[in-house]
Amino acid sequence: MAAPRIHLPQPLEAGQTLTLPPEAARHVQVLRLQPGDDLTLFGDPARGGEWRARVRAMGRRDVTVTVEAHAAVEREPARAVHLAVGMPANERMDWLVEKATELGVASIQPLRTARTVLRLDGERAARKVAHWQAVAVAACEQCGGNRVPRVHPVRLLADWLADPARAALGAGVWLSLAAGSVPLPVWGAAHGGPCHVVLGPEGGLTEAEEAALAQAGLAPLSLGARTLRSETAALAALVLLTSPPPVQPEAGPLP
Template identity: 55%
Template sequence: MPRFHVPGPLTPDADLALPPGAARHVQVLRLQPGAQITLFNGEGGECLATVTAMGRSDVRVRLGEHQAIEREPLRPVQLATGVMASDRMDWLVEKATELGAAALTPVLTERCALRLSGERAQKKRAHWQAVATAACEQSGRNRLLDVREQLTFQELLNTAGSAGGTRWLLSLDAAAPRLHTLAAALAPDEPVTLLSGPEGGLSPAEEAAARASGFAPVHLGPRVLRAETAPLAALAVLLTSG
């Protein structure tokens, strides 16, 4: 059944005009009055809705009962990742959403290929949030991945401690403990913050600063993974039971 994100309250038995993006999608699917769809607002749960009217540019639905369905993993995982080239960031946001990450913070590091500021940074954040929303629609998640405001590397280190839980740095240091070994010893609901670099990784100075700030290095194995692959591999280890 098609799923659509609709911001705002979803009140049972209410008559609702779908927002433009969802309405266009319903029209592209050629759904007709009487067709059923699923709506969620990103705050938890979902509800069935029945298409009642199709206009040239608008679609109206009648909402059914709210269903308190959750598909979130027990463990909240926040990704803090160096900003990568646009296509790689899009891929990471989409797949991190599907795997169940709770939040993603883009971080400006020394080796970032894409450097954004001001209005451009805000537009890119809105774009990534839209990518995450579409991935929620596809994957069945009823809570949105929170794409947070871009931080400098130092800002991240200054604020990371307030998140609580375990903090790990994805490292190429072969002497670092293996992630899957440490993850097996965590409580199922232990929050985790993962720090990962952009293309080329974190600089030696950045890695040293992260360690000094409480990020423990972890290793993913003998192969060198791309910047967009490493955090996804870590998420798969941390969230496979969720």
């Protein structure tokens, strides 16, 4: 049985003994681990990968572990894909964050658009983002990812498009239902490297928003003739852009 995985975003070293922070300690206690049990720590900002560790002592509130050895293993897709999503309502954003994290998304930008049903501002927005970040952490603990994607603060689409820092995310595209849009797999095969994908909310993007995306240099791409929910479209795009190309079978001898 694989050792439980605990997110611990701090520098670690072999032989170090440390007391887990409260959230991580509660996780270990919920799992009913005992002194001597193995666990895996990940989130080291300096070295990445993961660390083998062992529970040293269990208190009523405190958990002490000993760090043993580092493994330079990463399970991230070859292409970094950043999602910028017009936030779906209800629990669908939670589901999107969880599943996108499992599939290896690089980051998630929640967007407010003209047709966004979920309206978040101020303290309420900050609480939601903290919740979504915790969802991403839990998903990484479950799926084996060692790089937790950042969930950025909620922003208006126009403000995000105007931010010069967006250029660091690579080529930009948006998912469109317009006839004649290039199929996303075709674009993905022709464009390597990191990219960011914009998706509208349940009601889609307005014509003015699509014009703003085009003016900002993003390309409209298609996922096909069917109209998908925003969270379904996000995951479909992520899979198509991160999946390695199929291996071509070697030609056999002529009969």
